[in-house]
Amino acid sequence: MTEDVQVFVDAIALGSIYALMAVGIGLVFGVLRLVNFAYGQLIMAGAYALALTNDQPVLLSIALCFGVVLALSLAMEFAAFRPLRRASPTTMLVATFAISYLLQNIALVRFGAIGKIVVVIPKLSEPVTIGGVHIRWITIVTILVAIAVFAALTLLLTRTTIGLQMRAASIDSQTARLLGVRANAVITTAVLISGVIAAIVAVILPMAVPERLLVSPDYALRETIIVLVGVVVGGIDRLLTATLGGFTMGLAVGLLSGFLPSTGTWPFTSSVYLDGAVFMLVIIVLLLRPEGLFVRGRRAAVERV
């Protein structure tokens, strides 16, 4: 029983991380109609920044992580997204594939294929016992941070002018521009917020997910793929549905890896068939609800993706 609760809490934390990534990807998709496949490499760059400054004070290390991720986000916007503003969504998607592999290979050449340990705040990995259930501090922190980010983002989107302009641009960017909304300012803001979220994930992920303690060139790639699938499954057209999609994928991965039998010999270990089980669920959902799991009514999401 207590083990079940532990698995469940861990799955919610994983869902929170995936939901954060989904928001980061969904924000940029909203204003640019661009699926950023290179989002994971922002997280990778942030994790390298942390790993290379393990011996520095933790706040400095985290500040460097944010600096690197934000600089890289802006570099992507100015060097790739902006010149491709009028390109087709397919062209932009392929461009982000190219960016993703470029960054992976730069990391490979510069840092090698062997992973580097990321140490952020070791204390957070210690467990706390609540009613007989052992939960690591980082699990609680992850969930709280995700809630705080979503609350802050909701305030930004609903209470500020730039937030209103971002919502308008994601509904109908041409009309927004005709009203005087500065497209580039809105897009740059979305890219920056998306970068801040990537940096937050870069700080949390190495502590929260044991397999992500080591940063290597393909760091966060698997997460990105699963989150992208989650975003589509949830409904990419709306930030909320995309976020719920990301959360659901994290929750599903967490629960399946916790509850599927993981002992025994190949192929009866969950690490072998976990992805297979997850994507089978995805196929079933897409067959039953191609417009998105959380989309009310039939919207045009299918055509857009």
Added chain:
Amino acid sequence: MLELSGLEVRYGTVPAVRGLDLSVGRGEIVGLIGPNGAGKSTTLHAIMGAVRPSAGDIRLSGSSIRGRPPEQVVRAGIALVPEGRRIFSELTVEENLRLGLSGRRSKVGAAEAVERVCELFPVVRESRRRQAGLLSGGQQQQLAIGRALVAEPDVLLLDEPSLGLAPTVVNAVFEALEAIRTRGVTILLVEQRAQRTVAVADRTYVISNGELRMTLGPEDAGDTSRMVEAYFGGS
């Protein structure tokens, strides 16, 4: 105030507007009519910078605005009420108005500008917190015009504001145009309702196939044969 000279717009190799000359004087209401596909909306989009002209010039108060992006054209003093209203139906009426404020040249006086729009269209004030998509077609049109007016433009472009509206509502829209003019806003009106447009406008240009066919004055409003000739071409 607003002058187009030799304006040409192409979609790929297809010409949509060919060598159009048109001028709108300060405080005037100028109509632009013609059959479907004549190039009316394209002309407005070219003025707004939403499509790029292949030749010709667009001048506002003497200085060229050709090639500027829409967000700069709005700040230069031209606002568009787009065809089909293009209201953000998921946002509230107030949020739609606030988006219109994005195009203001100065932040000073924004509250007064909203207040003046509310005086002109009381429904906007009454339904500020409602979702814009829940308004009737006529109310949405008033909101669309109000949203353009809060930017306090010198020139207001309207793209078929009466489209899809009930006759009584159409009357209200045309009456609103007169009221807007008295506030010192210059109007360029694209319409399908030729007779109404010719009657309300100081001057109405008839275009067809992207070319200027004739210019009509208010006195031609009752002259059906001239109107028919304008549309279908005569000798």
